[in-house]
Amino acid sequence: xxxxxxxAMLAMVATTLLSAPAFAQDAGTLKxxxxxxxxxxxxxxxxxxFSYYDDKQQVIGYSQEFxxxxxxxxxxDQKLDxxxxxxxxxxxxxxITLIQNGTVDIECGSTTNNTERQKQVAFSNTxxxxxxxxxxxxxxxxxxxxxxxxxxVVTTAGTTSERLLRKMNEDKKMGMNVIxxxxxxxxxxxxxxxxxxxxxxxxxxxxxxxxxxxxxADWDVVGTAQSKExxxxxxxxxxxxxxxxxxxxxxxxMASGDAVKIYNKWFMAPIPPKGLNLNMPxxxxxxxxxxxxxxxxxE
Amino acid sequence: MGYSWNWGVFLQPSATGDDTYLGWMFYGxxxxxGLSLSxxxxxxxxxxxxxxxxxxxxxxxxxxxxxxxxxxxxxxLLVQLFLWYFVLPELLPASLGNAYKQSNPVVQQFLAAMICxxxxxxxxxxxxxxxxxxxxxxGQKNASLAIGFxxxxxxxxxxxxxxxxxxxxxxxxxxxxxxxxxxxxSTIGLLELAAEGRQLVDYxxxxxxxxxxxxxxxxxxxxxxxxxxxxxxxxxxxxxYIGGK
Numbered sequence: 227x228x229x230x231x232x233x234a235m236l237a238m239v240a241t242t243l244l245s246a247p248a249f250a251q252d253a254g255t256l257k258x259x260x261x262x263x264x265x266x267x268x269x270x271x272x273x274x275x276f277s278y279y280d281d282k283q284q285v286i287g288y289s290q291e292f293x294x295x296x297x298x299x300x301x302x303d304q305k306l307d308x309x310x311x312x313x314x315x316x317x318x319x320x321x322i323t324l325i326q327n328g329t330v331d332i333e334c335g336s337t338t339n340n341t342e343r344q345k346q347v348a349f350s351n352t353x354x355x356x357x358x359x360x361x362x363x364x365x366x367x368x369x370x371x372x373x374x375x376x377x378x379v380v381t382t383a384g385t386t387s388e389r390l391l392r393k394m395n396e397d398k399k400m401g402m403n404v405i406x407x408x409x410x411x412x413x414x415x416x417x418x419x420x421x422x423x424x425x426x427x428x429x430x431x432x433x434x435x436x437x438x439x440x441x442x443a444d445w446d447v448v449g450t451a452q453s454k455e456x457x458x459x460x461x462x463x464x465x466x467x468x469x470x471x472x473x474x475x476x477x478x479x480m481a482s483g484d485a486v487k488i489y490n491k492w493f494m495a496p497i498p499p500k501g502l503n504l505n506m507p508x509x510x511x512x513x514x515x516x517x518x519x520x521x522x523x524x525e
Numbered sequence: 526m527g528y529s530w531n532w533g534v535f536l537q538p539s540a541t542g543d544d545t546y547l548g549w550m551f552y553g554x555x556x557x558x559g560l561s562l563s564x565x566x567x568x569x570x571x572x573x574x575x576x577x578x579x580x581x582x583x584x585x586x587x588x589x590x591x592x593x594x595x596x597x598x599x600x601x602l603l604v605q606l607f608l609w610y611f612v613l614p615e616l617l618p619a620s621l622g623n624a625y626k627q628s629n630p631v632v633q634q635f636l637a638a639m640i641c642x643x644x645x646x647x648x649x650x651x652x653x654x655x656x657x658x659x660x661x662x663x664g665q666k667n668a669s670l671a672i673g674f675x676x677x678x679x680x681x682x683x684x685x686x687x688x689x690x691x692x693x694x695x696x697x698x699x700x701x702x703x704x705x706x707x708x709x710x711s712t713i714g715l716l717e718l719a720a721e722g723r724q725l726v727d728y729x730x731x732x733x734x735x736x737x738x739x740x741x742x743x744x745x746x747x748x749x750x751x752x753x754x755x756x757x758x759x760x761x762x763x764x765x766y767i768g769g770k
Contacts (some may be wrong), residue, residue: 378627383714384724393542396541405714406716
């Protein structure tokens with residue numbers, strides 16, 4: 227029986243520890259940041275060019291710049307002299323949980339805003355719009371999705387593209403052979419070795435693969451976008467005050483024209499670590515977004 | 526823990542509209558069985574030949590057989606699979622290689638997976654067969670040669686009938702292993718049981734149901750294999766040896 231008081235204490239400590247993030251959440255993110263003087267940012271490790279490590283292990287990228295703009299706005303809003311920034315790498319598997327349990331206050335990376343996720347977290351104004359397109363060899367003669375009938379096409383397993391491609395094949399009876407590779411690198415290998423005539427994926431990622439290819443000039447990104455996805459910054463659900471500060475920060479970056487500069491820096495110029503240039507022109511969807519910032523999900 | 530169970534998910538039509546999710550699992554189940562059985566036949570056939578060669582008095586032949594076993598036994602299965610699937614077509618003449626690569630990807634994946642699993646397992650089967658042959662008392666071989674059998678006849682009528690019956694238990698393990706090893710083939714995109722399980726997680730967000738179903742399916746396959754091999758073992762047991770009457 228000597229153990230039981232100790233156990234009871236342990237249980238108490240555990241309960242306190244477990245409820246601490248919940249407490250912080252109730253009090254509002256802005257209040258927590260003001261009281262502690264610390265904000266924790268969630269970032270990705272290799273989502274090029276959105277959020278990744280450069281060769282000096284610094285977090286950089288298109289989304290990271292938007293996140294830092296939001297941090298500045300938070301600092302100004304709360305009239306803080308100094309705000310300590312803690313960086314926390316997240317993965318696609320744990321990012322939602324880390325936002326929910328209060329470990330991370332805001333995450334800007336390559337997270338798609340969709341209605342399923344909105345049940346768990348809230349999304350800021352959209353920072354990027356991608357479309358699912360095709361990467362093909364320039365001399366292949368393939369211009370759009372109907373050209374794929376009866377051909378071998380590769381996509382990455384577990385992505386929206388895989389779902390869309392298989393559904394299109396079934397609905398339109400196109401007779402494609404769909405190959406599901408385990409990651410983007412293997413998908414590109416399948417395309418490069420001639421096993422597939424096209425690789426379907428998010429356009430930004432396809433431009434990234436093109437830039438990494440041995441001979442980037444051989445490849446092209448073509449086709450009508452089959453779906454659009456909005457990347458947004460994740461924040462905790464039901465925290466309107468915090469979301470408002472982040473939203474207006476993103477909106478003002480877009481209104482001031484800084485957004486185009488950030489875009490050109492990451493998509494139209496050489497980027498670390500290898501000095502690759504993605505050469506991805508600003509799409510009409512992105513132009514529309516910069517003109518009228520919003521937090522709408524496409525699906 | 527806040528997980529919402531939904532076993533009905535298997536009867537839902539799949540997101541791509543071609544089948545139910547149960548249909549997907551069944552496709553993967555058939556693929557695993559077809560792949561493993563064809564690879565096993567290949568392994569048994571090649572493994573027996575190589576195993577015999579390892580024990581023949583000819584130094585060159587036994588040396589070659591040993592090289593074969595060491596080669597296929599000592600390279601990780603995943604590496605071998607990638608060699609067969611990604612590298613081999615590049616070594617073919619360009620026109621032939623391109624024609625092959627443009628053919629139906631499921632056939633390509635199946636062939637690469639079957640050859641890879643078959644050769645890998647054949648090296649292991651060869652070792653079992655060799656140990657079975659070497660475990661026989663030397664008197665059996667000598668006696669049969671003394672009464673005028675050729676070496677080939679000695680293997681055919683005296684040594685192999687004994688050796689194969691002795692190695693049924695270790696062969697059972699190899700047979701079970703080939704079904705489990707076949708899961709590696711999901712890495713080249715072959716939609717076998719393990720791959721379909723992962724697909725289901727991606728498409729339905731019901732990981733527990735999917736992986737429980739996959740586990741049960743593997744268990745079912747292996748229980749059937751185990752009992753059939755037990756039956757075979759009891760049937761061919763050598764009287765007078767361990768476990769025999």
